[in-house]
Amino acid sequence: MAQKFVYFFGRGKADGKSAMKDLLGGKGANLAEMTNIGIPVPPGFTISTEVCEWFYDHDKTYPTGLEEEVENNLKKVEEVLNKEFGNPDNPLLVSVRSGAAVSMPGMMDTILNLGLNEEVVEGLARITENERFAWDAYRRFIHMFGNVVKGVPNESFEEKIEALKKKKKYDLDTDLGIEDLKNLVKDYKAVYKKETGQAFPQDPKKQLWMAINAVFGSWNNTKAIKYRKINDIEGLKGTAVNVQSMVYGNFGDTSGTGVCFSRDPSTGKKIFFGEYLMNAQGEDVVAGIRTPMKLTTLKKKNPKIYQQLEEIKDKLEAHYRDMQDIEFTIQEGELFLLQTRNGKRTGAAAVKVAVDMVQEKLIKEDEAINRVTPDQLDQIFHPMIDPKGKKNNTPLTRGLNASPGAATGMIIFTADEAESWAEKGKKVILVRKETSPEDIGGMHAAQGVLTSTGGMTSHAAVVARGMGIPCVVGAKSVSIASKSMTIGKKKYKEGDYITIDGTTGDVYGGGMDLIQPKISGELKTFLEWTDKIRKKAKRSNTDQVGFIVRTNADTPADAKKARVFGAEGIGLCRTEHMFFEGEKLLYFRQMIVAEDIESRKKALKKLLPLQKKDFRGIFKAMEGLPVNIRLLDPPLHEFVPKSKKEIDDLASFSGVSANKIKTKASELSEQNPMLGHRGCRLGVTYPEIYDMQVEAIITAACDVAKSGAKVFPEIMIPLVGSARELEILRDKAIEVAESVLDRRKMRKQVKYQVGTMIEVPRAALTAEEIAEHADFFSFGTNDLTQMTLGMSRDDMGSFLPTYQTEAIYSKDPFAELDQTGVGSLIELAIEKGRSVKNGLKMGICGEHGGNPPSIDFCFRSGMNYVSCSPYRVPIARLAAAQSAVSNK
């Protein structure tokens, strides 16, 4: 531990600096830095985090010398300000704040006005000639101190103020007069005594030390410990304590307070932007009781202060090399900066600021890439409700924000009608209690989906995210009758307009204007920079230069959309979704209920040309890029009709009796379908299905290649758990493929690969055996997570919330890859697979492929690509570039 415990800042010079965050905490280091670069910061001092460490190592005592150092530094503050702590005639008041190296809710926050007592308050009233101000400050101080230092419940104080207001028939706190405040101070002191058993401390030094103790004590309270556990914060020494002189914006008409940004936080334009209020405290600006004024007014009314503020703004932005969010106070005509930090901004602003700053030579491209978070980028890539319209429309209800973006259209209650209305050119929102695989056509035709039940992993949510259509699920207050829905007291019928916002979960009545995303201007430049860095990325665990972003797309339309967003191939094309469309579903069902192999083959023969057409469309859309097609994966019972009508339709279509269809359905039903007869198990038991699919893929590839386009089909076998499964199915696939290529004489033009998903833990564990038969591995992390964690996505809703509050899984493992468990299995598989085939192509096609921390994992682990839904492609490009930068 250093010999120095306390670090002074004030009058243009500080003991600390920005780089000393570990020792002074974020806030302390920042106050020191601002002081050093000549920003007028109210003077004060920081007690270092090492003192906190010492405090806990020594039974909550302090090192010798600390008291003296605090004393000396307090004296320095007094000298700078020419005030005296505890002197009623010229009192110094201070704030006390905690501040660790990492910002951490759960610790003690702030005590203001410390140093007030019965005498000082009178003095303050005299000096400021503002008795009300003085007593109000004292009242607030007792409340804050009592609550923060001694844990007196807020309600105990609030009761008193409410009782008084009621008695006096006041509406607002500001109605309280001087006498009222004096009485309240009495009451508050009584509350303090009752709750703590002690009188409210009158000695300012005692107040200060009690506050310091409280800050250090808060470092290890339950909330703070839990917060660090959940967020994996380790290795910190403790918190620092910042003691800073108070300045006031409410000293009169030459005082004021405000907030400003060095650029416009919603557009990113380089204009000085802010609001302020004269004779006010910071909280008045926030509370919205008075309407703040624009900085332009300040420029007119007080050009000197404005100019000083503008210079400071420029200085801060140049110094911190980012857009700043600045809090200032004017005390009797003198400007003080209380805080500066990198400003929060919209996605659009983040991109513009980053690109502009590179062009201003303030930052480099590598840095610019880290100035936009993937979440910010995500905002830009979905339709948004026009903020102008939003102001006049309050949401009817809020559900879960299952798939981002806004959508507006006519309400429709069945998937079939959604399709037929959409065909007529109408924009519809599909509203259902919940969706099922049979609704997929309707979901695809709709602008958006709203369900009244289901969670973030419900069918509607998963499918909508996959399709990139906005979706709000679990909107519990939506009650659906046959052709109408009620929200609260409002009733909506088929054809009425609603608007949903899948980014927030809000549901609005009526149609609203939307803003559509586009890639141009700064955004285009920005994404090109990310690609440049991504494509040059090198890693120690693979020879390949660069890292690819593919997309999960099941239709030509999705493929085209993803290509516009920058997708470099398809990483997962799910063939089963194709079977849910129109006549294909009937033939597919006929195949399932077939009573012998001949009738099964007959039905498959009908499907063959239809599948071919599907694949041709996709190959064309992805011309020149690889297209990874997964053979049939879900269990057959997902396709079997359930309703009487559908069963009867199938019976008359297939010639199999309704009773037999029902028997077949019950035979196919499973206890744990996730672990049942699906994936390559279907391929092994019904080889004719995969044969048909492979024939369709290769024939379609030949057709497209014949027109001169380049095609790179990758045939993917799902749910492999043993090398022998893949061996059998790969041999079969090659046999079928070669016979097509021979027939078409296109061996040279069409090069295909056959590989496997790694989604069963056993496949990862035996990856060296499986690699022998695979041209590529694609990690199916949805299933791999389900099996490795033994947790069904559909069923975890009942315990996941508790698991998150108990910090068992702090993140939803289906949203963000569980790197410790599932990740270690993936790393094992990569290592084992490449031990047999150096350079074996590896990628991810689970939903994690669009999640930035998971993308970073994929990058670091040596994979060659990620694949994600079309709307996530730009996010993945950014996330991968950020990984490339941080791994440089």
Add this chain to the structure above:
Amino acid sequence: MAQKFVYFFGRGKADGKSAMKDLLGGKGANLAEMTNIGIPVPPGFTISTEVCEWFYDHDKTYPTGLEEEVENNLKKVEEVLNKEFGNPDNPLLVSVRSGAAVSMPGMMDTILNLGLNEEVVEGLARITENERFAWDAYRRFIHMFGNVVKGVPNESFEEKIEALKKKKKYDLDTDLGIEDLKNLVKDYKAVYKKETGQAFPQDPKKQLWMAINAVFGSWNNTKAIKYRKINDIEGLKGTAVNVQSMVYGNFGDTSGTGVCFSRDPSTGKKIFFGEYLMNAQGEDVVAGIRTPMKLTTLKKKNPKIYQQLEEIKDKLEAHYRDMQDIEFTIQEGELFLLQTRNGKRTGAAAVKVAVDMVQEKLIKEDEAINRVTPDQLDQIFHPMIDPKGKKNNTPLTRGLNASPGAATGMIIFTADEAESWAEKGKKVILVRKETSPEDIGGMHAAQGVLTSTGGMTSHAAVVARGMGIPCVVGAKSVSIASKSMTIGKKKYKEGDYITIDGTTGDVYGGGMDLIQPKISGELKTFLEWTDKIRKKAKRSNTDQVGFIVRTNADTPADAKKARVFGAEGIGLCRTEHMFFEGEKLLYFRQMIVAEDIESRKKALKKLLPLQKKDFRGIFKAMEGLPVNIRLLDPPLHEFVPKSKKEIDDLASFSGVSANKIKTKASELSEQNPMLGHRGCRLGVTYPEIYDMQVEAIITAACDVAKSGAKVFPEIMIPLVGSARELEILRDKAIEVAESVLDRRKMRKQVKYQVGTMIEVPRAALTAEEIAEHADFFSFGTNDLTQMTLGMSRDDMGSFLPTYQTEAIYSKDPFAELDQTGVGSLIELAIEKGRSVKNGLKMGICGEHGGNPPSIDFCFRSGMNYVSCSPYRVPIARLAAAQSAVSNK
């Protein structure tokens, strides 16, 4: 490759010996060995496996010199016998057989009488003065040669013989006269020509080389390759070819043939035991047309031959040091031995022979332990149908042999009635379409269980095996009405007797006498030897000496039974089964449907004394030994009532409305219950359940310890997937346990442990984190297999058969541990766990704990114990001892 290709045996001297199996195959090495020790074996020679290897390495050609060596060895055989190959006046006939180092169905088996042709057959008739014999031999030769060498279908020959018999109105082949046989030979040659396009070869040398080619060719036919794949047979050079002179037991009245055992194969008693027929061929003894005579008759009728045979028997047993199964032929008064091998025997005989041979100083105890297979031991430990009774009773039908042992009793069709009849002292067999968890009480009360549906992993099968009660499942021809069942045309009603044999799957009408197992005599001695070796076992990957066998037992009765069988503790006591009994089920259900935590706690309070009683009983039964108790594991919906009556009962008992109960039931239902809200997830979300269970365990332990008995409770948390889960639940368990121990002042007397199951793949992958919070790991390999393979036991019936024929999983992975996949995960977990806690106790409690190859894996991997159902305990003791011997 050696310079020598062919190895001669004959006249007391052979080129080969027993140790040369790799080179000569098992059969060839054995013929050489017998010759060398002076046994009269018909002379012949063996072409080595290296020739087979050369054959495949060189495009199916032979090395230079082979032909000459075969020629020379054939000459040696001719000289020894003074006969000549192909000479009609004094013909040598030979057999040709394949024989690899490992016995392997799928390869070519045997051709007899090779060397016969149109002239030789006439000569043979002359010399033997038995024309019928000669032509019958020729006919058989053409058939065998055509089928085995040229692949002519058996039916093509059989059609001819059937047509002739029909025409002549013969019943038996033996009715065929000399002319008939001559005609048949003509027909057979025509068949051969038609099917092969070539005339039947007349040159004996050509015949010989065609046969040799066929043997080598059969090494790589599809069947043989598949057999080696399925059985993991690798590293063999190929097959050898054995050419041996023919001897005949049907040359007349001084000839004969027989089979004998050096000890009684059904009891193991040391008596010379066998059967023979004069003037007969080996197949006549087998075919059962004539009744064979006992060896005692031979002793009387031909004392010289008998004495010679007895001497040979003694010599062979002494040489091979095991009970021998010997085939002999007497040709014109001369004794020849054709084969000797270790004799197949019953379980009882295996134990007796092994123990006797140690006492005779023929073998050592270590060897004796390997002389009894676990399967043989298993036979002894279940009630068997008395073989006397079996002879007069043919089975009505056969189902799947789900749980071994025989049971006899009155048919009963519901679990409730099974319980009430059993209470009245009646022995019942529970007959159901299928069973469900609610039937557990009835299953326990029954002698055995018969179901008409379900497979080896159905509920009935799994539970019955766990309980050790005989069970036949999937007996499809059993059709069950309300209170009767029909098998074929026979109808049985409630109270009628049936008998089931769970070892074979047979179902008999009526009651039958059973033989009950007991441990005494040689069996006791034998098991003591296994224990001696097991308890001294050392392994390189653990410091612990010895290997423990525990049992899975949920009741005091099971615990007592297992202790008699040698269990050294309980490895898994499933608490959920306790809740299915009587009033406990009602309280448990009340707890589930409770609408708030208070009513839940109230119901749990009722359960507490009942659980305590359960645990007291188990602790007493296992006094002095560890008892591992798993806290509640299955999802709550398994307990929720389904029938209207049960729902109404619960409604009136709990005061919760029937509608709410139904709603609760549907809320609790899950898509994939295996991966749902169960195991420790219940403990995290409903901590009061585990609290109650821990309180019951520790209180019961105190009660029993107070009486002076030693108790070692182990509290096991199921389904842990993350260290934090275990941390939370362990802390909770310790808190509850300590408070009980403090209250009872028994901290010193009751030492308990808290550990976890490793059954979720993630737990294995993060075992080093989990070990920090665990006193032990118990591998739950049932669930671990389900999750690692992504395969639900309940659902795999639809594809497992295909998976087995396709050699994807050659063994049912739920019966025998998948060592490659699941095993590697277990090894990882052991290594990671012990890296943090050296010597951390590890065991297995899945059903694999009773499977010998899996036990061997557990032993080698460094576990401390296995745990299995009571009836498997002796098998596990033996299997572990065998592992100890082979790892010495």
